[in-house]
Amino acid sequence: MDGRLARGAETRRVTLRRAAEIASVEGLDGLTIGRLAGELELSKSGIFAHFGSKEELQLATLAYAEEVFVDRVIRPARAAEPGLPRLRALVDNWITYSRTRIFPGGCFFAAASAEFDAREGRVHDAVVGSFRSWMAVLVGMVEEAVERGQLPADTDAAQLAFEIDALARASNAVSVLTGDDEAYRRAEAGIHAKLA
Known part of the structure; x- marks a missing residue:
């Protein structure tokens, strides 16, 4: 039984990784259980057993992408000294996350936000929840x-x-559209100027 559970967890992980890669380029609506089964050489019934519906697959993909974002951007920043060094690390990690194409379409959540911004439903609500969580970390x-006196008190x-x-x-958005890395340099310059 333990072996089957481990194989099931691995199948789910591999499926979600590929789903996030596809969704970062083609959107969450581009996900289908049949396509994932074909690409990963798995049975449709096996993938369906993990997710049950396209919407559940989309929600699980969002949750997976959020875990990746936390692991690549937020958690490493928390290791930096509190205050401005931590904030700068967070920004630098985010730029690296997008620039190195952890997902082929750049920032997964930028793509998901653009796809679901004017829609309603559970997937939209999950995208909003991820955005609000990110902004809470950034504001914090x-x-x-500010509390450490590294930014003006009236910030x-x-x-x-x-x-x-x-x-x-x-x-x-600019880098994904044009393939040009210059946009990241400009963003870094603008953000670091604001934090100077």
């Missing part, structure tokens, strides 16, 4: 830098977090 790190943390996120998202 800005506030931490509007929510505004600064919004501007940092906007520059980062713009760099992702």
Whole structure:
């Protein structure tokens, strides 16, 4: 039984990895159980047993992408010294996450946000939840830098977090569209100027 559970967990992990890669380029609506089964040489029934529906597959893919984002961007930043060093590490990790194409379409959540921004439903709500979680982390790190006296006391943390996120998202969009790395350099320059 333990072997079957381990194989099942591995099948789920491999399926979600491929689903996130596809969704970062073609959108979550581009996911189908049949396509994943064909690409991964697995049975449709085996994949269906893990997810049950396209919507559940989409939600699981979002959760997987969030885990990857936390592992690549947020968790390593938390190892930095609190305050401005931690905030800078967070920004640098985000730029690296997009620039190195952890997912082929760049930032998974930028793509999912654009796809589901005007829709309703559980997938939209999950995308909104991920965005709000990210912004809470960003605002919290800005506030931490203010509390330590590393940013001016009158800094509007929510505004600064919004501007940092906007520059980062713009760099992702421009780089994915043009294939040019210059957008990341510009975003880094703009964000670091705001934090200087």
